[in-house]
Amino acid sequence: MYRLTDVTKTYRNGHAVVQALRGVDAVIDDGGWLAIQGPTGHGKSTLLQLLGGLDRPTSGRLEFGGRDLAALHEGQLTGVRARAIGFIFQTFNLMPTLSAQENVETALVPLGVPGAARRQRAAAALDLVGLADRRRHLPAELSGGQQQRVAIARALVKEPAVLLADEPTGNLDEGTRDEIIGLLARLWRERGLTMVMVTHDSVVAQHAQCRAVLRDGLLSATQQV
């Protein structure tokens, strides 16, 4: 699914130049689950953003399904994100004014899915994550775990090939964390997803097929579970 060859990413932060990634080489197979761990500020989120087409590498080659993401123009990247990649964020990032169902529907808007089909698919996705009875609730009316379930439904409603999760349990208590990880593990298995997850939590990382550590911009110690 992914092939990274000597990928670097350099930021300019004021006068300082930050080398977030210093030459990452990796292969992520279709249907694989990679957990990336490492200290804060060592490039984990940056790598996830490059994998999601939210940013471009400064140098190197980043292939997704055989296409170099760095060579795609903005419209093509947007299309890849809309069709093939689902995101889950630590802070859920739900639209506060939209209901759970409407939040899920937002992922289908760029695909041009008609309204009725959109509502039907969103309802099915919420049912999948166990929130069929919370469809009309606003995010503020849901618990953290429920909000993350809505975010998972939103990520999966378009049936993407890849699910990218940035600290998906970082804001949850242990019980809810286990529920969410259990849900993700089930969906990964049932749907044959390729999943890349950034996490500090070793308990969460243990569920992954492969674990890697990103330190000082270098990916190391890839560990097959």
Added chain:
Amino acid sequence: MFLTYLWRELRRRARQALFIALGLALGVGLVITVTAASSGVKNAQGTVLHSLYGIGTDITVSTPAAQGSGGPSRFLVGGGLPTAGSTFSKHLLLSASTGLGPLAATAVPGIRRLPHVSAAAGALVLTNLDVSGTMPSIKRNALRRPDTSINTSSFSVLGVDLAAARVGPVSSARLTAGRAFTSGDAKSNVALVDADYAAQHKLRPGSRVTIGSSDGTGTSFKVVGVLRAPAGATPADVYLPLGRAQALAAAAPGGGNLKHQVNTVYVAASSAAEIGAAGHEISALLPRATVTTSGDLASQVSGSLASTASLADDLGKWLAAAVLIAAFLLASLLTLAAVSRRVREFGTLKALGWPSRRIVGQVMGESVAIGLAGAAAGVALGFAGAALVTRLAPPLSATVDQGPGQTGAGLGARSRILHNLAQASTHTVSVHLSAPVTVSVLVLAVLLAVGGGLLAGAFGGWRAARLRPAAALAQVG
């Protein structure tokens, strides 16, 4: 989804949206009110000018009377003085006392043929003077002034061109009784009389009125109609067919008649934009004539109407523009601030695959919706403001120079001023100010409000479009 998202977002930012909408509404309301008041002032000016000129007249042409012809300095009637102790009754029709000099009637077709002129009508502005009594005997070296029993009365007479009725003072008057002149009246002794004059002298259609002549004899004219001049006008007392007035009138006391002469020409330009060009053409054709356009006359109008016009033009428009600009700036800044607060939201949408144009459209849609709300409120405010202006505005007065006893309808402003050097007087017209709101103003106001919304949305959209999704999400924490 677009409308749902838009509506929910506006509800979330209801206070801010209301603030922006009210700002736009205030600007739009002021624009409508000021424009309506300005239109009202223009209408009022038009009323004044029409009352002086006649509807459809854009230019008057006249020449000042020669110096020393200001009035009868000697009483030469019928070839000499009546003998002492004899009684007499004379009717004189004079042009000299009007302050206007003669123009050849052939100038009228010449003016009519000019490229930027659509119509021209010659007219003869005259004063009828009736003198009667007993001639006193004047003894040489008498210390005491002799007793006199001479009575004089006068009224104004206007000879009008029957072939060009759509310009000139008669065009703006309303027929209240009888009939108007027809082309068959050109050589008939028929007259129209002003309604006030008719009431004062108990005249009605079928009555007779005696008009003087250059030799002091009177001619009886049959009244065929009664005219009511527009409000504020100073109409002639009696209107005659131009040919009859020319045949009877004297250029100066004791002088010959005014056959083939007029003393005012009323001109309609081919369009409002061509008035200046038509004026220049007439000046070139008649270098000695005084050419007065409606603009010239408007500039000589003073009083509260002129002050209001100046106020509407200067302060009102600038105030409306300033408020609108402030509202636009406020809307733009608040929209930018709102976008800045929604960076995370837009970053998430970009991560979900929303193209930038869709996000920009969402932001602009919200701004346009606020603009529309502002437009609706602004239109309501504008109507209320215009209604207040109409209701509360005090009567405005327009003052123009005018000599006593003159037919204001017949005088060019310059001629009037020359004449009034000796007999300074003013004529004040009272006009009620109304502030009409027109459809075009409403459309303009709505476009302004929506334009303001679009401008604000464009700023916000530009900011949203420039967001790099990675950077936007990085701000999340």
